[in-house]
Amino acid sequence: MPVDLRGRSVLTLDELSSDELRFLLQLVADLKDAKRNGAEARRLSGKNIALVLERDSVHARAALDVAAHDQGANVTVLGPWSGYGRRREPIKDLARFLDRLYDAIEYVGHSHEAAEELVEWACVPVLNGMTDQSNPTQALADLVTMQQSSDKRLDDMIVAFLGDGSSNAARSLALATSKLGIDLRIVSPRTYWPEAPFVEHVTSMAKDSGGQIMVLEHVGAGVLGADFICTAPWFGEGDVRWAERVRHLAPFAVRENVMEATDNPHTKLMHSLPAWHCREDAGGARIAKRFGVECMEVCDSVFESKSSIVFDQAENLMPATKALLVATLAD
Template sequence: MSINLHGRSVLTLDDLSPDEIRFLLRLAADLKQAKLAGTEQPRLSRKNIALIFEKDSTRTRSGFEVAAYDQGAHVTYIGPSGSHIGHKETMKDTARVLGRIYDAIEYRGFAQSSVEDLAKFAGVPVYNGLTNEAHPTQVLADFMTMREFTHKHLSDMVMAFVGDGRDNVALSLATGAAKVGMDFRVVSPRELWPAPDVIENLAAEARKNGGVFSIGEHIRPGVLRADFVYTDVWLSMGEDEAAWPDRIRLLSPYCVTTDVMTATENPYAKFMHCLPAFHDRNTDVGARIFQRFGLDCMEVTDEVFESKTSIVFDQAENRMHTIKALLVATMGG
């Protein structure tokens, strides 16, 4: 089957079919091998990409910049205070300007409607580097990493997300897992479950592709036989500090500990996290959380984070390789 993604935008994983997801993962693996072997061929010479960051970033920015440079493209970084977006100019007008100058646009920010406006009016491929609703490039890297750490096909894997069930990464993982037919479980306090229609749609998509989507409150049955246990931060960028006590109260029982990993009853189970992670007190936020709540970690213990089960830095590296695949597939000759 021929796959052609040229000129396409990726705003959520709903923009990709199961075959297109698998194609991008194969391409990413080939590009990674070529980079390691020193045989990579640039396919994006003379291309220019605008990188809009309304939220700060480490992995997304680094991934897009290095992927572009490796492939011969140039990038312009537009930071939170580096443009008129939202202050003097609408996203619609910004899109019509940048689309005449650049060959593609990446957006990392808050509202999904912002990246949708870019895609609607720019006339060039637009990539969602993270919004409040979705994080598709993260999930592509996660799936690539999962394939590297097990002999199983994606459709044979079991993944459990432990934490906030409405989290943008959790929902993006659930969407991707449903498309590739995975057994995907969300383990979350009921107060943080997605809306019923979202749960129904995910379950229906999973059934259509031979997979399973389930959601529950109890950790032990949720992680049993999981190949991968995934979590994300409890306190996202821009989170109102007034909400911290309630969120910490709800999510404290869902910290990924050694006992959680043992509860998988799978000696080969791996721990995953999209990063950054609050696994100790060695950050400003970590120190403040300890001072206010007496917690020396939040969503994962340092013991698990630093263990041999943790593959979080493999995920971080693969952000660059899967982003590169996306750029090549949508912009390359």
């Protein structure tokens, strides 16, 4: 049966079937190839997209801007600096206003409940550019990067995620891999494990797809045999209790010994960015001085190594965003 996502909202990858997810992955690859070859067709000419931006994300905004421009669509950014502030208007009122003017809404913010409320009240597709709970576009970009960086099939891959296992990056990766038969290990301090009902949900789906998902604390066991080691920022805008988070997460930073522990010379590093990986910038210098660590999620020597495919991954965020736009908006 053909896949048809027209008019659909996408807030998490849990809303997509495995066939729909595979369709999107192929569409990401096709759109990336079409642009590279100068053969891209503009399928969204005349479309208008509202970007409701309640958190600072250079990557999400840049990906949407370029994706929409390539496809002939227009983007209006609504953030505090543009006169929009949630306190001034209930989100259900905003949704009912925006859907009169725009063909789609992308939400980038902290509150997943706000994104759900936009879906409830808007009559146009709502796409999740990032919330504290979910980042489906990033997970699509991650999977395409894995496909393009390995000769293995997705269902033959072993992926280890190190860091905050309850983060939007870890949760979205778990939902994606559970539908595609991938072996995923979430390696995290117990205090940052995803909640038990979520783990039960994704492990059940993984069993049905022929994959498996494990949540564990031991780094050596978690990364053994991994084709990809993934990590993500330890901190986001508005996070507090930095010292506590650094203390818990420091043993899960990706250093040379972690890459060696995979016992796989072809292991690749992935990071969803931004990354504090050295003392060279002002932020890195402050972190080193305050917490006594030379890096956060990944050390500089690994980040800059030949094993790092971080910027391939970052590049793929744009065609992943474009694929969601085309799939949900194109006539």
